[in-house]
Amino acid sequence: MAKRTTFMLTVNPKIPERLSRLEELTNNLWYSWDRATRALFSRLDPRLWEMVGHNPKAFLRRVDESLLLAASEDPAFLSFYNSILSAYDSYHSATIHCSTVEGIEAHDQVAYFCFEFGFHESLPVYSGGLGILAGDHCKAASDICLPFVAVGLLYRQGYFTQKIDGQGNQLAAYCDSDFEDLPVTPVSRADGSDVRVQVKFPGRIVMAKIWQAQIGRVILYLLDTDLPENSQHDRLITHQLYGGDKTMRIEQEIILGIGGVAALKALGITPTIWHSNEGHAAFMMLARARELVQQGLDFASAMEAVAVNTVFTTHTAVPAGHDHFPEAMMHHYFESFYQELKISRETFMALGHTNDDHDFNMTALAIRLSRMHNGVSKIHGSVSARICRDLWPEIEAEENPVDHITNGVHIPTFLAQEWTDLFDRHMGPEWRNKLCEPEFWSRIDTIPDHIFWSVRQTLKSQMFYGIRARLTEQNIRNHGSDAHLERLLKLADPINPNVLTLGFARRFATYKRATLLFENLDWLRSILLDQERPVLLIFAGKAHPADHPGQDMIRRVNQVAAMPEFEGRILMVEGYDLRLARRLVAGVDVWLNNPIYPLEASGTSGMKAGINGTLNLSILDGWWGEGFNEKNGWGVKPVSEQLEPPLRDAEESRSFYEILQDQVIPLFYDHGKSGFSAEWVKMAKHSMATLLPRYGARRMVEEYIQKFYIPASQQGVRYTQDNFAVAQNIAAWKAKVRAAWGGGWIRPAGESPLASLYTSSLPSS
Numbered sequence: 001m002a003k004r005t006t007f008m009l010t011v012n013p014k015i016p017e018r019l020s021r022l023e024e025l026t027n028n029l030w031y032s033w034d035r036a037t038r039a040l041f042s043r044l045d046p047r048l049w050e051m052v053g054h055n056p057k058a059f060l061r062r063v064d065e066s067l068l069l070a071a072s073e074d075p076a077f078l079s080f081y082n083s084i085l086s087a088y089d090s091y092h093s094a095t096i097h098c099s100t101v102e103g104i105e106a107h108d109q110v111a112y113f114c115f116e117f118g119f120h121e122s123l124p125v126y127s128g129g130l131g132i133l134a135g136d137h138c139k140a141a142s143d144i145c146l147p148f149v150a151v152g153l154l155y156r157q158g159y160f161t162q163k164i165d166g167q168g169n170q171l172a173a174y175c176d177s178d179f180e181d182l183p184v185t186p187v188s189r190a191d192g193s194d195v196r197v198q199v200k201f202p203g204r205i206v207m208a209k210i211w212q213a214q215i216g217r218v219i220l221y222l223l224d225t226d227l228p229e230n231s232q233h234d235r236l237i238t239h240q241l242y243g244g245d246k247t248m249r250i251e252q253e254i255i256l257g258i259g260g261v262a263a264l265k266a267l268g269i270t271p272t273i274w275h276s277n278e279g280h281a282a283f284m285m286l287a288r289a290r291e292l293v294q295q296g297l298d299f300a301s302a303m304e305a306v307a308v309n310t311v312f313t314t315h316t317a318v319p320a321g322h323d324h325f326p327e328a329m330m331h332h333y334f335e336s337f338y339q340e341l342k343i344s345r346e347t348f349m350a351l352g353h354t355n356d357d358h359d360f361n362m363t364a365l366a367i368r369l370s371r372m373h374n375g376v377s378k379i380h381g382s383v384s385a386r387i388c389r390d391l392w393p394e395i396e397a398e399e400n401p402v403d404h405i406t407n408g409v410h411i412p413t414f415l416a417q418e419w420t421d422l423f424d425r426h427m428g429p430e431w432r433n434k435l436c437e438p439e440f441w442s443r444i445d446t447i448p449d450h451i452f453w454s455v456r457q458t459l460k461s462q463m464f465y466g467i468r469a470r471l472t473e474q475n476i477r478n479h480g481s482d483a484h485l486e487r488l489l490k491l492a493d494p495i496n497p498n499v500l501t502l503g504f505a506r507r508f509a510t511y512k513r514a515t516l517l518f519e520n521l522d523w524l525r526s527i528l529l530d531q532e533r534p535v536l537l538i539f540a541g542k543a544h545p546a547d548h549p550g551q552d553m554i555r556r557v558n559q560v561a562a563m564p565e566f567e568g569r570i571l572m573v574e575g576y577d578l579r580l581a582r583r584l585v586a587g588v589d590v591w592l593n594n595p596i597y598p599l600e601a602s603g604t605s606g607m608k609a610g611i612n613g614t615l616n617l618s619i620l621d622g623w624w625g626e627g628f629n630e631k632n633g634w635g636v637k638p639v640s641e642q643l644e645p646p647l648r649d650a651e652e653s654r655s656f657y658e659i660l661q662d663q664v665i666p667l668f669y670d671h672g673k674s675g676f677s678a679e680w681v682k683m684a685k686h687s688m689a690t691l692l693p694r695y696g697a698r699r700m701v702e703e704y705i706q707k708f709y710i711p712a713s714q715q716g717v718r719y720t721q722d723n724f725a726v727a728q729n730i731a732a733w734k735a736k737v738r739a740a741w742g743g744g745w746i747r748p749a750g751e752s753p754l755a756s757l758y759t760s761s762l763p764s765s
């Protein structure tokens, strides 16, 4: 059994009156992007702050009362505390901070469903890119005052923590969270009782408790089935993120989708725009359709009414990566449901049908029950259109309505404090309001080169401190010698951070090819071991415990890193999480990404690197396919997809070696009299100036608003009026067209009325 995370004894100290709002600060994930708030806690007791894993709430439950008392009398601390409260209050005050989002009406509300959310390491309900992207979406929605609620699951264990043993084996430990320590609170009614929802399962009712996490102005509702009134089996539904088998997965998705809709209803929230981030949440569309059928609508009209204001975002570029469930399993869980929808088993199963197999496919369901669908980069939009082509068999994939909105990252979360300070000094504090204005960012040029360079070196130094601590711990645990540790940390020297440092950190999924640079070890040796121009290569990342090839890759990285000549030149740092990610993306000089094209849907860590002046060297896939402009980093053109994988690896690794040896290394070490590379700074500034205003989450959310949310809301209103007259007309019209064409689909020519059946542009009524 997993242990509970008991950092140390809880004392629940009495909080002095003058510091009474500390508690409020611990319960708002605003601290996940407000570094000053985190610094405030850390200042109280830096050691405890480390011990509780940077978790303000866990910290405040354990901090020594005398320290609080002393702080409440310390003018410097109080002034820091008050400045934070004033920033906090002005952020949350609608009048100071918010202008209305144009096109979004007072009654509008976006409901955003996702299987995982990553805001900060203190709320471990994320595994990787998808969750962090969802977290960033919420944060940006809060920043621009979008009426927005999010829905997810509160996992008792979240994702695992990773240790790596002396042989390079990944040891996955799952720890129960004490919810009292997490920045969440139960949602309660006026009488103090918890809000719970009931979700119908075969032969039983599963209860889910609703928690809330405050993300600035946005609320995330999290469902939790770990309740005494549920059976032992059902209590475990929300136990583990991406744990268990297909049964566990479908039950989690039912809780998220169907329970999530019930939760919003119980809370009196009436969304006008519904967004399913990935297919995991697509059952929410069925739950909404059932509600309309219960109100008297027929299923076809209900489907139209649901789809018209539903947005579906897919994040997967591998068909097998899309969730699907055997028909028998679907029947088991949904038998009574399709009766409630008043449709036959066949009609129901057809909602998840694809030409690939007989399983019920969640992406197919999501596409059929949404009118707006997108991939997460330009390339991924086309890939997704191809994956989903069978849903529009009579038109070419390029013509089908799977669109794209390129991901973005939350800049206040990932931009290092040093940059924030520097921007304040050189560009004026208004830069915060110019996050989407490319013209403004040419002002980065006004930062003197030597200052720019020294900020980069400072960030590298800080990163070295961080990874030294982790590697030291790792070495002690694995019974490594002091001499070994010394050799390991030789280049990662915070006092002398001038070594060119490359970073590769992300999930160890095989398509990401973490070991690509090991294709030709002789070549790699000649690159890393140059006496005059050394290079340090840092790896981090987790492989899913069921992904054995992924874990083999971790072993391989460790094996190569342990070869005598690579010792200290290649480092594998365990425990990749948001905290390590923030340090790495800002600290290394070059960020690597070398996936198999076109399988990287977007990739977001490279964006986090780019906004911090770290240069990207990546395959032109995902976001980098559009972010690269020849001058803001390096791009590797993928070779033909037709080539056999070993040949592709050989060819593409070759490009990486060549670019490293011919371009990256000479440029970095081209120190003039000034002691740094002016050309490097020029490129890094250009990279920052082009990427920061383009790959922020605010730009992304604004695109969702313009492209999808506003039309969804407007069409939603139109469809609902007069007892869903438009929804009914559209459903009837579609049935008529289908019948007229005899069910045999014909490719539409030009402006055929058929085309509009498949596209989001609707015939006007």
Ligand SMILES: *Cc1c(COP(=O)(O)O)cnc(C)c1O
Binding pocket: 127, 128, 129, 130, 132, 505, 506, 507, 576, 577, 578, 581, 582, 602, 603, 604, 605, 606, 608
């Ligand atoms: C950004 C981030 C990711 C996603 O990285 P990709 O480059 O998209 O694979 C994964 N994990 C953590 C901790 C991150 O911060």
